[in-house]
Amino acid sequence: MSRATFRVSCDRFPGLFEFGVTVDVWQHTGILPPRVTCALIRKCGAAALRTLDERRSGVRASRVSGSPPDPPPSRPPAALGGNSGKGSRAARRGGNMFSRVKSAVVSFVGGVMSGPHSADHANAADQPLRFPYRRPEFLGLSADEVECSADHMARPILILKETRRLPWVTGYAEVINAGKSAVNEDQACCEVLVVQRRSGSCSTPSRTPTAKRRSSLPNGEGLSLRENLDSEGLVFHYWALFDGHAGSGAAVMASRLLQHHVVEQLQDVLEVLCNLAVLPPTCLGEEGLHETLVPHRSLSRASSLRGAAGAPGSPCAPPPRFFSEKKIQHESLVIGALENAFKEMDTQIEREKAVFNISGGCTALAICYLLGKLYVANAGDSRAIIIRSGEVIPMSTEFTPESERQRLQFLGYMQPHLLGGEFTHLEFPRRVQRKEVGKRMLYRDFTMTGWAYKTIQDEDLRFPLIYGEGKKARVLATIGVTRGLGDHDLKVHDSDIYIKPFLSCCPEVKVYNLTQYEHGADDVLVMGTDGLWDVLSNEEVADAVTSFLANCDPDDLHRYTMAAQDLVMRARGILRDRGWRITNERLGSGDDISVFIVPLMYGNRQP
Amino acid sequence: MSRATFRVSCDRFPGLFEFGVTVDVWQHTGILPPRVTCALIRKCGAAALRTLDERRSGVRASRVSGSPPDPPPSRPPAALGGNSGKGSRAARRGGNMFSRVKSAVVSFVGGVMSGPHSADHANAADQPLRFPYRRPEFLGLSADEVECSADHMARPILILKETRRLPWVTGYAEVINAGKSAVNEDQACCEVLVVQRRSGSCSTPSRTPTAKRRSSLPNGEGLSLRENLDSEGLVFHYWALFDGHAGSGAAVMASRLLQHHVVEQLQDVLEVLCNLAVLPPTCLGEEGLHETLVPHRSLSRASSLRGAAGAPGSPCAPPPRFFSEKKIQHESLVIGALENAFKEMDTQIEREKAVFNISGGCTALAICYLLGKLYVANAGDSRAIIIRSGEVIPMSTEFTPESERQRLQFLGYMQPHLLGGEFTHLEFPRRVQRKEVGKRMLYRDFTMTGWAYKTIQDEDLRFPLIYGEGKKARVLATIGVTRGLGDHDLKVHDSDIYIKPFLSCCPEVKVYNLTQYEHGADDVLVMGTDGLWDVLSNEEVADAVTSFLANCDPDDLHRYTMAAQDLVMRARGILRDRGWRITNERLGSGDDISVFIVPLMYGNRQP
Numbered sequence A, B: 001m002s003r004a005t006f007r008v009s010c011d012r013f014p015g016l017f018e019f020g021v022t023v024d025v026w027q028h029t030g031i032l033p034p035r036v037t038c039a040l041i042r043k044c045g046a047a048a049l050r051t052l053d054e055r056r057s058g059v060r061a062s063r064v065s066g067s068p069p070d071p072p073p074s075r076p077p078a079a080l081g082g083n084s085g086k087g088s089r090a091a092r093r094g095g096n097m098f099s100r101v102k103s104a105v106v107s108f109v110g111g112v113m114s115g116p117h118s119a120d121h122a123n124a125a126d127q128p129l130r131f132p133y134r135r136p137e138f139l140g141l142s143a144d145e146v147e148c149s150a151d152h153m154a155r156p157i158l159i160l161k162e163t164r165r166l167p168w169v170t171g172y173a174e175v176i177n178a179g180k181s182a183v184n185e186d187q188a189c190c191e192v193l194v195v196q197r198r199s200g201s202c203s204t205p206s207r208t209p210t211a212k213r214r215s216s217l218p219n220g221e222g223l224s225l226r227e228n229l230d231s232e233g234l235v236f237h238y239w240a241l242f243d244g245h246a247g248s249g250a251a252v253m254a255s256r257l258l259q260h261h262v263v264e265q266l267q268d269v270l271e272v273l274c275n276l277a278v279l280p281p282t283c284l285g286e287e288g289l290h291e292t293l294v295p296h297r298s299l300s301r302a303s304s305l306r307g308a309a310g311a312p313g314s315p316c317a318p319p320p321r322f323f324s325e326k327k328i329q330h331e332s333l334v335i336g337a338l339e340n341a342f343k344e345m346d347t348q349i350e351r352e353k354a355v356f357n358i359s360g361g362c363t364a365l366a367i368c369y370l371l372g373k374l375y376v377a378n379a380g381d382s383r384a385i386i387i388r389s390g391e392v393i394p395m396s397t398e399f400t401p402e403s404e405r406q407r408l409q410f411l412g413y414m415q416p417h418l419l420g421g422e423f424t425h426l427e428f429p430r431r432v433q434r435k436e437v438g439k440r441m442l443y444r445d446f447t448m449t450g451w452a453y454k455t456i457q458d459e460d461l462r463f464p465l466i467y468g469e470g471k472k473a474r475v476l477a478t479i480g481v482t483r484g485l486g487d488h489d490l491k492v493h494d495s496d497i498y499i500k501p502f503l504s505c506c507p508e509v510k511v512y513n514l515t516q517y518e519h520g521a522d523d524v525l526v527m528g529t530d531g532l533w534d535v536l537s538n539e540e541v542a543d544a545v546t547s548f549l550a551n552c553d554p555d556d557l558h559r560y561t562m563a564a565q566d567l568v569m570r571a572r573g574i575l576r577d578r579g580w581r582i583t584n585e586r587l588g589s590g591d592d593i594s595v596f597i598v599p600l601m602y603g604n605r606q607p
Helices: A034-057 A088-092 A096-109 A143-149 A249-268 A287-292 A302-307 A330-352 A405-414 A538-550 A559-572 B034-057 B088-092 B096-109 B143-149 B249-268 B287-292 B302-307 B330-352 B405-414 B538-550 B559-572
Strands: A002-009 A018-025 A157-159 A171-175 A186-195 A234-245 A361-370 A373-379 A383-388 A391-394 A440-443 A452-455 A508-513 A524-528 A574-576 A579-581 A593-599 B002-009 B018-025 B157-159 B171-175 B186-195 B234-245 B361-370 B373-379 B383-388 B391-394 B440-443 B452-455 B508-513 B524-528 B574-576 B579-581 B593-599
Touching: A157 A559, A171 A186, A171 A559, A186 A249, A186 A593, A234 A249, A234 A524, A234 A593, A249 A330, A249 A361, A249 B452, A330 A361, A330 A373, A330 A508, A330 B452, A361 A383, A361 A524, A373 A383, A383 A538, A391 A538, A405 B405, A452 B249, A452 B330, A524 A538, A524 A559, A538 A559, A559 A593, B157 B559, B171 B186, B171 B559, B186 B249, B186 B593, B234 B249, B234 B524, B234 B593, B249 B330, B249 B361, B330 B361, B330 B373, B330 B508, B361 B383, B361 B524, B373 B383, B383 B538, B391 B538, B524 B538, B524 B559, B538 B559, B559 B593
Parallel strands: A018 A574
Antiparallel strands: A002 A018, A157 A171, A171 A593, A186 A234, A234 A361, A361 A373, A373 A508, A383 A391, A383 A524, A440 A452, A524 A593, A574 A579, B002 B018, B157 B171, B171 B593, B186 B234, B234 B361, B361 B373, B373 B508, B383 B391, B383 B524, B440 B452, B524 B593, B574 B579
């Protein structure tokens, strides 16, 4: 064995990505060690993998010639460890050679590749793509650059070019997975948008969105932060990350369209939102009535409540005399707009799947800044934190089979037909065996967080709706994330049991009042896909970012992108020993990793 | 007007309760001021009220003669303010005089009395009581003392007599409401219990509880804190508060029986619990198999997962080769035992309602100390906090129509028949009127925390499932608390719509590792019904308790009861001006108030 350190960069795209790698080089030893497999694939396999996968998914990209590597000896499944992919069920599909190559990659990175999912989308291959595969528009990559970045072995870290600038000089960096899927299934979007007044009145809004996207220029420079509502409309800033699974179609589509759904929802409430002096009217077009209401004279008794407005039991009740009226804040309208935007986005994917090939699903983490507040909408297992004076403020929570267990079990209990007679809504610590019928086994129901023993019966032999722990937890033995967009035709393998009813497209929205605080140059919001957070804690991220920024020139507008690059590097690690390694010899992330670092001080002034 | 200060005490029970009151005495002024009404009722009304209510509820108590007061002029409902009762729908029922008396009381205390609910229990009056009404057993009150304590005007604070002592010298104090219900619907229990081994084996447990209650003696003294599992069994300490509504039956029953359900559930896992050296076996009676499992070789792919044990799609799959097994901690078994104990208690109430009169429902807050940990199980809107070194550690969260809105709406959406065609699962800021059909009104669905506008349609004219804000929020226009025991026959007024499906008897259980910390004499756990927390914040309670205890002799074993009395006094306030007033001229609580103060230093040593 010999050790060698390489400086890796791409001659065709100098400055775009480069990094150092220390590699131990082994001789062939009978059973091919994973690192040698990777070296082989690195030479010619990545392009081959991509070519194969493109053919299936319909992704158009220039093909690179190259013969596949000698297939390495297949390894027993028991050797598979580490993170499994969210769409891992497809790992068995595909050609034999392809599978084996993937298997080797998987052995190396501790992950499972998601495949083309042709079985789930029987007709999808015949349909045109809704959008071609791409990397985030703001990176401004050519097709060749996109292809070069998708090297599962080198895993180059892509950053924003120095000539490009995002709103608020937001920093961005990303890296592809180590073989889990052929393409990087993360997607990102960062724009400044304007919600314009509709031509019609507010109470009879036109359904035609008239938003104007102001940052559709590849280079975001020159954008000025205007008054919240100028003659053009309401300006808002938007950052979003999407983590795709079982295909990149939903993630690409959501990264292109979700912001327009947000615009459309905000348009519905534009007039109300911009009239901060008055609380949003309960009913549009009857502000006159609203004025006559007696505030705080509310339901003090159920009887007055019920008598108030023809409530049940009093169908011919007189007009209301006393009733309460909940006061809704403007902030709640923005939250509602984001919630409904996610819903509309999901509905659009479902609708357009009838005519387009839109593969897979994706998580979505979208952040909007408007009217002085940051709104963080999260559906999935990405995460956003604010780092203020070095302290962490969590701005999202993750939605996983474990965190949503009780909701999912409750649904399975209420609608047992969704389980297709093959799953049980009860949770057991492991699979129940037939010989255990009649014995007492630990279980928990949707009402429980603790565990108790129950006598096993025949129906308990069904597979548990929620099964596995941590990153390996699955819903219906299929999916490891419980909120997001797409996945409409995802089914349990070899069955007609749909996953979608258990998934939710509804985000949780948290609000941060940006104008309430003074922010320094090192106060930032960090958004990352789960690839980042799987290996770094909030505190590790905060420490890394804070110490990195402290060593930067405060006037360097590229510092946030450099900090994002540093973060991705820390999460991916370097290729050493038997895989990607990070601090303290821990395993780096083999997943796609995408990171935005948004400086907060620009909420109130122009960078 | 003249002002007078009275020292109030009860001659028949010296030392049991006494307090000072400053009263402004008015002349009759046409519209009778509430304070005069109260003075009248105080003279003879409380007994009259009680007599009337006893006749309906079947509570047996010695009757006190006395004629009802002159009915005060009825006040417009608009003047009703403050807290409304949980079972407020019954306020309209009952005789005219009775209603008017109650109305006056209500005007005074800002609450609504819960009535006898004869309509809900058509046959209940013919059935025997499951348990007679009482105050907590450990108070050791005679029937006369119970009656004297139920003075809605004087509102004497009942405390533990000096000759009595609870485990850990726990402090206790309570006060009756200011007219909301005829009797104090709060109940309490504090005991030391022993879970004994069943005669049979663990895998075939006998269903006969063999627990021995060790503190059934009126005087808890002499109890020794033994080894966790001595020859007798597993000793545990138990404190519980129950806040009844719409009758006292469920609260009284739960205060007598819940602890035995806990014992029975713990019996199921006794052997496992006391074997701390080994994690609880997944399946009882097959520890041998358990040993052969390969740990941490788990589902890395859905395929191996599904193939593992005859999962869907592979009915004839071979025996499992690779599967994960979740490791369950002992702590989770205690949590599960508490969760199932609540469920069994609720089931028993439902079952026995067939033959007994068990009126109303109740919240339940139960705390168990065993094996070095405090387990706080809460179903309802009572609250427990730990005060350690003056800092507050919340040990429960409240379950209300607002905090459980999304769960309730989701259920209404999934099972619309539960809404009887009269309610909508959507929430609106106020009642929708027919003339608003076609207009756009604010709403939110079960998926939303924000609000958006929707075009009102005919079905939106139905009454909202959740309606009202804060203490006035109601489920199905009927009940203001969403978890607890009982309420099986509670229906929406004049309808066949049952409330119970929307209520949950499942507690949330939080754990505090008592042995992990050193506790001083002023470190305590405070349990209180909502009457306490409605008017005092966690911090106010912590400040009050901490400063009170600091001024006590540390060796005075009565100090925790004195602190509890102080707390109840602070929450009830004193009778002044137009009602019960506390600090800063705020309104005191007109609700029943019950408080335990549990010193934590006795977890590891005998008081």
